Amino acid sequence: MSGADVQTIADWDIAALRRTVADLDDATDGLPGWHRLLNDASHVLSAGHIWSGPAALSAAGALTELSSMAAVVTTRLAASLWDLQRLVVEAAAAQEAAEEAMALAAVTGNGPYSVVLSHPQVDLTGGQQEAAAARFEALSEIARQRAAQAALAAAEATEDVGEPGHVAPLAPGGGYGGIPGSSGRPIVVPDVPTGVAPEAAAAWWARLSAMEQLVVVARAPQALGALAGVPARVRDQANRTVLARALTGCSGTARETAAAVAAQVAELEKGGQQAQVLELGLDEGLAAVSIGDVDTADAVGVFVPGTGNTVADDLDDLIDDAAAVGEAAEAAAPGLAVATVAWMSYRTPPRLRDAAFSDRAHVGGRALDATLDGLAAARVASCAPPARVVTYGHSYGAVVIDEAVDAPGDLASDAIVVAADPGMDGPASDLEVDEVYRARAPLDPIRLVPDDVHGWYGDDDLGFTELPTDWGMGHSDYYGRDHPTVTAFGEVLAGTFPAE
Known part of the structure; x- marks a missing residue:
């Protein structure tokens, strides 16, 4: 020198x-x-x-x-x-x-x-x-x-x-004061991975520094909100940003979907409940909204709707169904932390005649499988204990669950509950979970569906645990708070339902 x-x-x-x-x-x-x-x-x-x-x-x-x-x-x-x-x-x-x-x-x-x-x-x-x-x-x-x-x-x-x-x-x-070696190095916004398994996405997120995570949330909310495997609280924050932008910058289906999701989130929070926007597919009219914190809940219920349901018209009803089961679970196990997810991340068949085909269920099953894998992967990556996960399918939603079972890998669910289903592709032993429950009211017209439309169902003992129903229940009454079925649904979620 x-x-x-x-x-x-x-x-x-x-x-x-x-x-x-x-x-x-x-x-x-x-x-x-x-x-x-x-x-x-x-x-x-x-x-x-x-x-x-x-x-x-x-x-x-x-x-x-x-x-x-x-x-x-x-x-x-x-x-x-x-x-x-x-x-x-x-x-x-x-x-x-x-x-x-x-x-x-x-x-x-x-x-x-x-x-x-x-x-x-x-x-x-x-x-x-x-x-x-x-x-x-x-x-x-x-x-x-x-x-x-x-x-x-x-x-x-x-x-x-x-x-x-x-x-x-x-x-x-x-330089600083004429001293060499002081030039800055770049900070690059990390690229959000696409087309990767939820486990890989969870590992990617866990590797980011706190600053990098904050930058990605602020700079790439749409890509991050769509990434299964990222913690629910992070996806919620990112998706709310997307939602807010859509309310002022979109039209048509995207605008209607955003308005419906925003209204339900506001309604839940107005009532003192925590809401998380887990998934958004605004252009396709898709969304998944939780009641409760999916990242920390002891028990998580995921609810898959059937034919003729859209976010714009029916998200409120599915959220109410999910809330009813969540309340029943909390009553069955006081002190249990419960989260329920109104999952409308697939395009349901618009009409009954469309429900005779499994093409929409196939696409929805892959999406549902990714959602469940993502919930599990986020827990593993954050070293959080696993939740008890129960997947509920009503009517055609049961077919979606059946297709999710057929996706590569095991279904990341502890139990399956099907209600008013038109048929399954095999016995309970083929469904990759230890517990399979069904509810089918005696006068539900779904019983008139031929057994060969979606696999078989019939009266044979396929290993399903039967849940109680009322004689007067119709096809859309299974989540009604005045029927015994919703109580049983809650007990299944809580893990307290009596063994048959």
Whole structure:
């Protein structure tokens, strides 16, 4: 290092640097409060306590996005602050060594140093001059090394707050105080994987740093919200952003679907219940909404509807059915944490004659299988204990479950419950779960469906555990709170249903 470099380091204004870092520390301390305020305001608007309707939901979505960005900024500044504090320590040490080297040069007054010297105060012998020169070089090397560490800390602090995907240089020319090695490195928004198994998606998410996770939520909400294997709370946050944008920027089926989902979420939260938007397929009119926290629940019920159901017209009814079973499960096992999912992530047959074919069930079965795999994978990746998962299929929804069983791998469900089903493809022993239950009311017209339409059912003992029904129950009455069947459904979810 030249004497001029030593002089530059000795002249650094460390006091000003300390003041700047302290100011940043104070500012960072206040950011979590702003994040909480934005988040609380978003929840208040979403709940509809003081304002309701599409405009309120759009405003809530905007606040959610601002809250997400506030969290990103907070995380980035916290990381940057740590690096800047390290910068202060390293810069102070570099300056101390540089000042000592300059003082030595000023005292000796001669030697091969390109520094601006004050008047020499002592005359040195040849041996002393060599020793002084060696000491100067040693101090200069210490100053150089500590300055390089300071430059690295400054570069990392700049990287922490830099625009993702861009190099954020420390200063023009890539240096700090003339010291090389301080150019920033890029922060790149991680690519959201597509076409991967839920287990791979869960592993990808778990590998991301907290900052990377926040950035992906803010920058790629649609792709992230659609990724099975990511925790439900994350998909919910991402999908709410998509939902808010759709309410103001979409039309037709997408707009109708978004409005229906937003209305149901607002209704649930207005009633004090937690809602999660797990899946959205707005252009196709698809969605899955949970009551309760799917990530932490002890028991999770997934409800698959049958023919003629759409999100725009029937999501409210399916949510009410899921809520009825959830309430019954909580009554059967007080203290049990329960979440139920109104799963409308497949296009149901629009008419009864369309239900004679399994093509929609085949597509829906693959989607259902991915959903169940995703719930399980997210738990494994976060080291959370597994939930008891029960999959319910009403009418054609039972055929969808049958197709999910046929998908590669085992069905990620502990039990299957079919109600008013038109037929299954085989006995209970073929359905990949330990528990299979059925409910079929005596006067339900579904009994008139020929056995060969969807496999067989008939009166043979296929290993299904029968659930109680009323004689007067119709095809759509199985989730009615005034019938014994919904109580049994809840007991199955809670794991308390008596063994036959």
